[in-house]
Each structure stands twice: as C-alpha cells, then as structure tokens.
Amino acid sequence: MPYCPRPKDVRRPAGREPAGVALTRSPGTLRMTKTAAPAPGSATASKPAAPKIGIVSLGCPKALVDSERILTKLRAEGYELSPSYEGAEAVIVNTCGFLDSAKAESLEAIGEAMKENGRVIVTGCMGGEEQTIREQFPNVLSVTGPHQYEQVMDAVHEAVPPAHDPYTHLVPAEGIKLTPRHYAYLKISEGCNHRCSFCIIPSIRGDLASRPAAKVLYEAERLVQAGVQELLVISQDTSAYGVDLGYEESPYKGRPVKARMLDLCRELGDLGAWVRLHYVYPYPSVDEVIPLMAEGKILPYLDIPFQHASPDVLRAMKRPAHQEKTLDRIKGWREICPDLALRSTFIVGFPGETERDFQVLLDWLEEAELDRVGCFKYEPVEGATANALAGAVPEEVKQERWERFMAAQQKISERKLARQVGRTIEVIIDEVDDEGAIGRSWADAPEIDGNVFLNGETRVAPGDIVQAKVEFSDEYDLWAALPDED
Ligand code: SF4
Numbered sequence: 001m002p003y004c005p006r007p008k009d010v011r012r013p014a015g016r017e018p019a020g021v022a023l024t025r026s027p028g029t030l031r032m033t034k035t036a037a038p039a040p041g042s043a044t045a046s047k048p049a050a051p052k053i054g055i056v057s058l059g060c061p062k063a064l065v066d067s068e069r070i071l072t073k074l075r076a077e078g079y080e081l082s083p084s085y086e087g088a089e090a091v092i093v094n095t096c097g098f099l100d101s102a103k104a105e106s107l108e109a110i111g112e113a114m115k116e117n118g119r120v121i122v123t124g125c126m127g128g129e130e131q132t133i134r135e136q137f138p139n140v141l142s143v144t145g146p147h148q149y150e151q152v153m154d155a156v157h158e159a160v161p162p163a164h165d166p167y168t169h170l171v172p173a174e175g176i177k178l179t180p181r182h183y184a185y186l187k188i189s190e191g192c193n194h195r196c197s198f199c200i201i202p203s204i205r206g207d208l209a210s211r212p213a214a215k216v217l218y219e220a221e222r223l224v225q226a227g228v229q230e231l232l233v234i235s236q237d238t239s240a241y242g243v244d245l246g247y248e249e250s251p252y253k254g255r256p257v258k259a260r261m262l263d264l265c266r267e268l269g270d271l272g273a274w275v276r277l278h279y280v281y282p283y284p285s286v287d288e289v290i291p292l293m294a295e296g297k298i299l300p301y302l303d304i305p306f307q308h309a310s311p312d313v314l315r316a317m318k319r320p321a322h323q324e325k326t327l328d329r330i331k332g333w334r335e336i337c338p339d340l341a342l343r344s345t346f347i348v349g350f351p352g353e354t355e356r357d358f359q360v361l362l363d364w365l366e367e368a369e370l371d372r373v374g375c376f377k378y379e380p381v382e383g384a385t386a387n388a389l390a391g392a393v394p395e396e397v398k399q400e401r402w403e404r405f406m407a408a409q410q411k412i413s414e415r416k417l418a419r420q421v422g423r424t425i426e427v428i429i430d431e432v433d434d435e436g437a438i439g440r441s442w443a444d445a446p447e448i449d450g451n452v453f454l455n456g457e458t459r460v461a462p463g464d465i466v467q468a469k470v471e472f473s474d475e476y477d478l479w480a481a482l483p484d485e486d
Pocket residue numbers: 192193194195196199200201202236237281
C-alpha cells in the first residue's frame with residue numbers, strides 16, 4: 001500500500017525530477033512507499049553497495065527546494081535514494097509548520113516514518129518546535145529547522161556513514177592537507193566584526209561567519225581518525241565564535257552542541273588530540289576556557305594578539321584599552337592554570353606612538369611575562385584607516401623600538417624557559433633524522449614558536465607524543481631527553 005493517499009495528484013514537471021529519485025510526488029510533496037521498489041540509479045553489481053536514504057517532503061515549494069538540495073547533496077556523496085521505508089537505512093522528514101493542519105500532517109508523517117523505519121531525521125519549518133516533536137517522538141535522530149542542509153547531512157553521516165567508493169572518493173575524508181600528517185589547522189569561522197584601524201581583513205573577508213559546531217566537530221573527528229595528533233584552532237577571532245549564529249545548536253552525535261567557544265573546546269578536548277587555540281580576542285568569555293586548560297582537556301596555550309599596551313595607542317588602533325585589567329586577568333588565569341603559555345603579537349611604531357607609549361608597552365611586557373611574542377614594525381596597508389592618522393613614526397625610530405622590544409622579550413623568554421629545566425614534559429615529535437628528533441611542547445605552536453630538541457634520539461617518529469626531561473634551555477628553545485631504556 002503506497003503511503004501517498006492521493007496518487008492521482010502526482011505530477012512530474014518535465015526536467016525537474018532529480019535523477020534517480022523514484023518517489024511519489026504531488027505539488028510540494030515527496031512521499032514514500034512502505035515496501036521496496038527498484039529505484040533508478042541504484043547501485044550496480046560492480047560498485048560497492050551504497051547506503052540508502054529515504055525522504056518525505058511536505059509543505060511549500062521553498063521546502064521542496066530544500067529537499068532537492070538535500071537530495072542533491074546525498075547523491076553527490078554517493079547515497080542511493082530509497083522510495084520505500086523498507087529499503088531505507090534512515091528517513092529524512094522535511095516538515096511544514098505553517099498552519100496547525102500542516103503541523104498535524106508533519107507529526108503524522110514523522111509518526112509513520114518512525115513506525116515503518118525507526119531511524120528518522122526531522123528537518124524543515126516544524127523543526128523550530130523541537131520540543132513538540134520530541135514529546136511525541138523522543139527517539140528521532142535529529143531535529144533541525146529549514147535551510148539547515150549541512151546539519152541534515154551531518155545527521156545523515158552520523159546515522160549512515162557514506163560508503164567508500166574509489167570511483168568517487170579520490171579525496172580522503174579528512175581532505176587534502178598541506179601540513180604534516182600529525183597536525184592540522186581547524187578553521188572555525190571566517191571574517192571579523194572588529195574594525196582595527198591597521199587591518200583590512202574585514203573589508204576583504206567580511207563580517208564574522210561561523211561554521212556550525214557539528215560541522216567543525218565532524219571535521220575535527222575525521223582529522224583525528226586520519227592520524228592528526230594536534231588540532232590548531234584558527235579564525236580571525238576565535239573567542240567571537242558563534243556570535244553571528246546566536247550560539248545556535250547543531251546536532252553532533254545525537255546531541256545538540258552550541259556554537260560557542262567553551263562548548264566547542266569541551267567537545268574538541270574529548271577527541272584525544274592536542275587542541276591549541278589561536279587568534280583569541282581578549283573577550284571576557286576567554287576566562288571560561290581556562291579551567292578546561294587546567295583540567296588538561298585542551299592545551300594551556302592562548303594566542304592573543306594584544307598589539308600594544310598604551311591606552312592611547314590601543315584607542316588609535318580601535319582595540320580594547322584596558323591593559324591593567326588584562327594584567328589582572330592574566331594573573332587570575334595563571335592562578336587557575338599555572339602552566340598557561342601566552343603567545344602574542346605587537347606592533348611598534350604605530351602612528352602617534354610616543355616614547356612614553358613605547359615605555360608603557362615595555363613595562364607592561366615585563367609585568368605580563370608572556371611566553372612567546374612576535375613584534376612587527378608598523379607598515380601602512382593600502383585601504384587601512386590607520387593610514388590617515390597623524391604622527392607617522394620615522395623608520396629608524398621604529399627599528400630602534402623593535403630592537404629594544406625584542407631584547408626585552410628575549411630576556412623574559414630566557415628566564416621563563418630556564419624554569420623548565422629539570423621538569424618532565426610532554427613533547428610532540430615533528431621531525432626525526434640521524435642526528436635526533438625535533439619536537440614541541442604545549443607552549444610551542446608549529447612554525448611560529450620554539451622547539452624541543454632531543455639530540456641523538458631516533459627511537460621516536462613524527463606525531464609521537466613522549467615524556468621528556470628538560471636538560472637545557474636558551475632564549476627560545478629547550479633541549480630534553482627521553483628516559484633511558486632499561
Ligand atoms: S586585527 Fe584581527 S580583530 Fe582586528 S579587524 Fe583585523 S582580523 Fe579583526
């Protein structure tokens with residue numbers, strides 16, 4: 001008995017039927033039958049069996065377009081489309097929530113899919129009423145609203161992983177990476193809502209656009225499964241993650257995860273890899289992740305580009321100008337997490353920077369005792385509003401300040417690294433050759449920070465995380481050794 005109660009309504013506008021879909025369709029709806037029927041485009045004997053997904057689509061043409069997009073994505077990923085509940089490994093129900101009668105029809109469709117198949121992914125307009133749906137059908141796999149194609153696909157991937165097909169899967173699941181196999185960058189958002197006067201990134205990349213948490217987490221999981229041991233979380237503004245989405249939840253492994261830095265860090269911390277946070281703007285929300293670092297969930301490492309310490313320069317840069325408060329916060333963070341490594345970048349010679357401003361910066365640096373610091377001499381960037389500021393600093397003054405800054409930080413770094421001598425620390429190995437191994441500690445991001453040298457150590461391989469005892473230090477690097485073999 002076909003599900004569709006009005007088979008006579010079926011119309012198939014020429015050229016609009018998605019290839020390989022054998023579904024009963026009336027204007028604005030796609031429905032399924034209870035028993036299997038051969039579907040065009042089903043797997044051939046020479047290819048691996050493709051997983052099959054069914055779809056029931058209710059509602060208006062906009063909902064139908066959503067269903068078509070989902071179908072297109074499913075087919076592009078090698079899923080077959082099942083016209084029957086019996087032949088489907090999971091069923092997507094795209095609901096309508098416009099009128100009470102439409103809601104009732106949506107609930108009826110979900111109920112039928114649960115009864116006939118049991119593995120149901122709900123999406124569409126009625127998805128906004130998750131509680132109503134879950135009250136009646138607590139076991140639906142996921143509930144999302146309209147246009148949330150990516151979340152629907154995430155739910156499909158979780159319920160029915162795509163089959164590996166060597167004909168179509170030329171790209172590994174984790175994507176093609178330019179980094180070594182054991183670490184990878186994980187981009188959580190694009191763009192930036194700030195307007196720092198020296199920067200043109202917002203005009204190039206636009207305002208903040210965060211990726212849904214589930215999307216980031218599934219990518220992170222694929223990377224870890226492919227052998228990545230260290231995830232480097234990047235964005236233009238990591239602590240603003242999710243602001244643009246209203247911290248919206250998305251379904252990850254059957255439970256909702258908010259697009260919020262704390263929630264994301266907590267989930268990433270459960271994947272079993274090192275997690276390192278880059279480009280963190282010093283919002284109050286940063287305080288919330290410090291306990292996760294103290295617990296060892298994520299690396300005690302924060303890359304916060306402070307840029308300067310003088311309130312006047314920070315104001316001209318259009319950056320937050322509360323550096324005294326920041327010192328107190330750093331102190332508080334270190335009380336919770338004594339091993340916290342802070343990395344930052346600064347600009348010297350910004351227009352209007354006086355010798356007094358620069359001295360404020362040096363004093364602040366001395367007090368903050370940051371671990372890793374980069375410093376740039378200000379250069380005007382075409383299109384930046386800072387170009388219009390008065391008080392350009394002569395090149396030789398910029399150079400002289402840069403040298404003083406670097407010399408001051410070198411002493412701080414040397415002093416801090418000397419405190420590590422005698423400790424046993426975790427080291428991730430990057431390279432091994434006949435002369436030994438080169439690795440990094442929790443305080444060293446690849447390419448930009450220091451190294452831990454294991455001279456003569458050839459028993460390790462890139463990606464290994466080992467315990468090593470620190471024996472020497474200099475201004476930027478450590479030398480360590482593995483315990484002797486018995
Ligand atoms: S410097 Fe960073 S925070 Fe400021 S506008 Fe550029 S990207 Fe945004």
